[in-house]
Amino acid sequence: MSWSALPAAAPPSGPGTLDEAGNRANDAAGWVEDNWSTWLSVGLRILLILVIALVLRHVIRRALTKLIERMNRSVQAVEGTALGGLLVNAERRRQRSEAIGSVLRSVTSFLILGTAALMMLGALNINLAPLLASAGVAGVALGFGARNLVTDFLSGVFMILEDQYGVGDSIDAGVATGEVIEVGLRVTKLRGENGEIWYVRNGEVKRIGNLSQGWATAAVDVMVRPSEDLEKVRAVIKQVAETMAKDDPWAERLWGPIEVLGLDAVLLDSMTVRLSAKTMPGQALSVERELRWRVKRAFDEEGIRIVGGVPLQADEEPVDLSAGVSAPSALSSPTSPQSQAASPLTPQVPPPGSPGQGK
Numbered sequence: 001m002s003w004s005a006l007p008a009a010a011p012p013s014g015p016g017t018l019d020e021a022g023n024r025a026n027d028a029a030g031w032v033e034d035n036w037s038t039w040l041s042v043g044l045r046i047l048l049i050l051v052i053a054l055v056l057r058h059v060i061r062r063a064l065t066k067l068i069e070r071m072n073r074s075v076q077a078v079e080g081t082a083l084g085g086l087l088v089n090a091e092r093r094r095q096r097s098e099a100i101g102s103v104l105r106s107v108t109s110f111l112i113l114g115t116a117a118l119m120m121l122g123a124l125n126i127n128l129a130p131l132l133a134s135a136g137v138a139g140v141a142l143g144f145g146a147r148n149l150v151t152d153f154l155s156g157v158f159m160i161l162e163d164q165y166g167v168g169d170s171i172d173a174g175v176a177t178g179e180v181i182e183v184g185l186r187v188t189k190l191r192g193e194n195g196e197i198w199y200v201r202n203g204e205v206k207r208i209g210n211l212s213q214g215w216a217t218a219a220v221d222v223m224v225r226p227s228e229d230l231e232k233v234r235a236v237i238k239q240v241a242e243t244m245a246k247d248d249p250w251a252e253r254l255w256g257p258i259e260v261l262g263l264d265a266v267l268l269d270s271m272t273v274r275l276s277a278k279t280m281p282g283q284a285l286s287v288e289r290e291l292r293w294r295v296k297r298a299f300d301e302e303g304i305r306i307v308g309g310v311p312l313q314a315d316e317e318p319v320d321l322s323a324g325v326s327a328p329s330a331l332s333s334p335t336s337p338q339s340q341a342a343s344p345l346t347p348q349v350p351p352p353g354s355p356g357q358g359k
Contacts, residue, residue: 052212164208174205
């Protein structure tokens, strides 16, 4: 049998043939060749957007950090000086600046990166309308579900920006009163008079009474006898005020002269003289205590009586407390003649054998 008698092998057929594979490879290469420029331009655009966003975010955050550090250095430079005593303390300014910087950095990152993400999706020809609609619905749902948290956060942001209070201030927040020891975007911590710590949500604060901003008022009431010479009382108080205004540290704490406002009350047994002075914030209580101390010592030296302070002198006649009590009644004693005369008579029984005795 010769080899020429063998039948010729049929060429392979089907989708896996070499010719079809070659055609598909050519088509793919042609499609890539036709679209590579588009891919390159889109990729470069996305890369450029990402690089610009990251660089812009870094530059802005660095600028904010430098600004916060400069603010803190300016506060530390005046701390401990006479000007620093009139300003808020360094810790308060530091926490306030750090909180503001944190908010600004977060807002900057959110805006820049969010805008860059939307621009990259737009470069890929992705329809952003459904995405934005879904984000809007999710935002509304989150706003309703966490409205208390959002309210606390926004209230904290505006409180810090407006500098309503800070660390070291004594405030009346309505729901709690005390000294501020920490300020946050959501919660403010207060130290109460008895040492307790109050955690107050910023959204619950409807009004703030800051006792440490501007200036404070020291008010002292002095009660003397109504027989005292008012001109002498005024002269002694003025002498005490002038001396106190020259001594340290009261010369710095007093922001105005100590004034005698006059008589606040006149009673049968006392007169009340009111004193007032404008002081450094937070120093009113110490000024009041020192002023009472000095006025008491000056009055003792001048012989001016403070009601309830000094016992009666020898030249003063003691008051007879029994003068207003009526004399006891004579009938109160059973042995007195008046009591015996008023007592009823008892019938007398005759002895046995007397004429009046019956047989």
